[in-house]
Amino acid sequence: MKGALLLTAFAASAQSLSIPSPLRQGIEQIASGQNPFATAERYLIELAPGDTQWVTDEEKWALRRDGKRFFDITNTPELGLSQQSKSQATVRFPKKTAYNESVNPLLKELDKKQMKGHLATFTDFHTRYYKSSYGAQSSAWLLDQVNQTLTAAGVGSVRHFEHPWGQHSIIATLPGRSEKTVVIGAHQDSINLFLPSLLAAPGADDDGSGTVTILEALRVLLIDEDILQGRAENTVEFHWYSAEEGGLLGSQAIFQSYESEGRDVKAMLQQDMTGYTHATLEAGEPESVGVITDYVDPGLTSFIKEVVSTYCTIPFIETKCGYACSDHASASKAGYPSAFVIESDFKYSDKKIHTTEDKMEYLDFNHMLQHARLTLGLAYELAFAKFD
Template sequence: MKFSQASVLALLLPAASARFVEESESDRVILFPEGMPVVAKDMTKYHIELAPGEQRWVTEDQKWELRRAGKRFFDITDNADLGTLRARSATKAVFPKKPTQQKELNPLLGNLSKSEMESHLTTFTSFHTRYYKSDYGRQSSEWLLAQVRDTIKAAGADKHVSAAHFKHPWGQNSIIATIPGKTNATVVIGAHQDSINLWLPSILAAPGADDDGSGTVTILEAFRVILQSPEIVKGEHPNTLEFHWYSAEEGGLLGSQAIFSSYEKVGRNIKAMLQQDMTGHVARTLEAGKVESVGVIVDYVDPSLTEFIKKIIVEYCDIPFVETKCGYACSDHASASKAGYPSAFVIESAFEYSDNHIHSTEDLIKYLSFDHMLQHARMTLAFGYELAFTDFEALEKKGRVEMGDL
């Protein structure tokens, strides 16, 4: 006889606990008066895309089975048209040939703090889970927004810089912090705030220290320090900066799809997007006898932006990079790419040496290196600052001249 996960758990849990199996679970537990759990199968279907042109309808339980098997996908149930509006209008991305902001950046880099990241991550992982359909997920998002707003206020930037929820119907909202520049040309830095335990997500603990608590606090620290620049706070940089903390990445890039779909529909001018997902685990790299490095993703990304990020790492980080691949729809940068915006992704290591504790109760701070996270913070800060002051219009005009279009 084959038992579902929820029915097995219900037999193991006391009746008083069984009611905490939420209706959003693929198997719904119903308590009858005598306290005997009965499992009702939720057969709601979701439309997913596992590769370009490879789509299927699956139940939520099948989504988690695919995730446990290492398969990544877009859940396109509500975003099937993402990318269709910009399919013909997207232009070739052009980025600086080399970094140029060393004089301004080097003092800022010294202000990045491991203790700030550790403090934030300690609280962030104290939520039982950050599963996007759970109330814990809602609470953790509210807490995170408060930290972002406190960071803005502490910098004295609250008259110019803002942060707000981007609302979703599932409970946990995404967060967008905006540092306006002189133009609406925008550079986005992102991480995802949700966590998941792939065995009964609404019940089991998912501290999500590395996936993606590490990325969340890494970009929060870069955000804190970039606001120490008077030029940035005053809006003297040409390009607007946005920091995104996405909801529901684990459910199929749902939060980032919703955001970039909205940007595509209103014609937002997004010049670049960098994703930071898992920035803290280096132990498996060292155990394999490899040199500590950051992993630059080279599949399903913008090649020109990726080359620029390599130059940022060489210039501003103390460790090298390795090229690596993560597959289709492997993190939120994929939503930006699908919408026609240049995107890139840098992870903690070569993909094969990334953290193997994720999606479980064991994704804990003790397996992370804050020294390594500091390198990601250096790269993130430098990326944002350099591109905030980039004259994209001049670069693009020069590129068109060189191609003979003018």
């Protein structure tokens, strides 16, 4: 109520001051409860299998503020259609980890200072909203960091996967002996759900934390000589998706492309929010890795539990997040085995996300290091796994 009165007073003052007309009109619209940045364009979203509706951007954000997740399928209506016309062979994952002697020395090379440095710059962008110029700038900066990592190792390639909204996704590829592919993903965009085009969205946890976690895992994976020489059985890709917050737009575009090309993706892991532990510890619960168990591949998820038990120094806890809750859902829809891990039991996850308060100061980099250990261990194990 107090905020509304202040806005009304500010709008009245704007009329008597030398404030440019467009800005004055925007202030007056906000004061009257309107969103001056809203557009009439409508998007087709899917809230559950077969449950679709047309909405505006503002209606999207209202749903998100209400805790609803969805696919925006406006431009990806064919994602998953080929899977409906053919039976998908079940991918068999290892029962136990097999490369402990190779992975354990690599774990010692993971460095939270690297993650802190990258995240400090990444959160300095006013927002990483996918339709903003800041979103495009942050994506260009991230592409450069990935490119520097690959160049220093002398192996692999990285490219933008372009999107019409301006912020492009990023794909880094480490070739193996086959085109069977293992994907490690995070999303690079952030959002302030109240006024996405205007308000700050540092997005430290969501998903700056996942972004720098998998970047650090990539850096250390490239220390291994067998990876450098291309002796892994499978190709490994690291993805940083654009526009996750808009309805999994970037990941849908990529996996629709992979599906149409017949790409052989054996596994996909999403790291979305890896740094917040305060609520867990306040509740008297042990610090743990949250392993999502709904809308995921059970075989891959079981193996991830083994990886956590082997390579992390904290336990896992099973939890659920609902339909279309992060980019792994796009891989699943395309028929690829996918999994998702998060910072905690879902009920204790960060509530500051999607606001100006999603800042680095609230994150636990030791916990992020645990997620990096998981990412590195899984990437290595599956890079050398012999899939049928």
